[in-house]
C-alpha cells in the first residue's frame with residue numbers, strides 16, 4: 387500500500403517530526419507551539435508551491451492532537467492549498483465503535499465527523515480496529531497489516547501458525563494468510579462477562595498444536611489480558627514458541643505481564659519505544 391501517488395507532486399507535513407512515516411519526500415517546514423492558555427498554534431513556512439498536494443501525517447492520540455490537525459488544515463486552506471491528504475497511524479477511539487450501554491458516546495463517529503468536516507482529499511488509516519472506521523470516514527483507505535506481519539515472519543521464520551484471538555479478527559487474519567501465501571490459521575474465540583466486560587475464557591479450535599510455533603496477530607495490545615489468557619490456552623494445546631504481533635502497541639501494563647512470549651512485535655503507530663522488550667517495525671518501512 388502506497389500513500390504517495392507517483393502521479394502527484396506531494397509535500398509532506400509531519401506534525402510530529404520524530405514520527406516521520408513517509409521518507410524521501412520533500413517536507414514543509416513549520417513551527418508549532420502551545421499558547422500559555424493551552425491552545426495549540428502553528429506557523430507554516432509559506433515557501434512551497436501551494437498547487438502541490440500536501441499529505442499531513444499525525445498521530446491523533448488525543449483531542450489536543452486533533453486540535454493541532456484542525457488548525458493546520460485551516461492554515462493550509464488559507465494559503466490556498468487545495469488537495470490535502472491525511473495519514474493517521476492509529477485511529478483514535480476506533481474501539482469505541484458501538485454503544486454498549488445507554489449513556490456512552492459513539493466516540494469513533496465523533497472523531498470521524500470532525501475529520502470529515504475538513505473535506506480532505508484522502509484519509510489513510512493504518513489497521514483500523516473494525517470496519518466501522520472506514521464506513522464513517524469519507525474518502526478513506528485502510529492500510530492493512532500485511533507488510534507488517536510479513537516483516538515479522540522475516541524475523542521469526544515462516545514455520546509458524548497464525549493465531550486469530552477472536553471472531554472479530556478472523557476476516558483480517560485470513561487476508562494476511564492469503565497475502566503470505568497461505569500460512570496456516572488457527573481460529574480462537576474469547577468470551578467476556580456481559581455485565582463487567584471482563585474476559586472470562588478462551589477457546590482454541592485445534593486439538594493439538596504439536597510443538598508448532600504460534601504468532602498471535604491482532605490490531606492492539608492494551609493491557610495485554612487478551613494475549614496472556616490466549617497464550618495459556620495455546621500452551622495447554624502444546625504450542626511451541628509464542629510470538630505476539632500487534633499493529634498498535636499501547637502496552638499500558640508494561641512488558642513484564644507479557645513475559646510468556648518469546649518475542650513481541652509492534653509498530654510506532656501509537657508511540658515510540660526506547661530500549662523496551664519489544665521489536666518495533668517503523669511505519670516508514672511499511673507505508
Ligand SMILES: O=P(O)(O)OC[C@H]1O[C@@H](O)[C@H](O)[C@@H]1O
Pocket residue numbers: 481515551604605606607608609610611612613
Ligand atoms: O487485552 P488487551 O490488550 O487489553 O486489549 C486488546 C484487545 O482488545 C481489542 O479491542 C483488541 O482488538 C485486542 O483484541
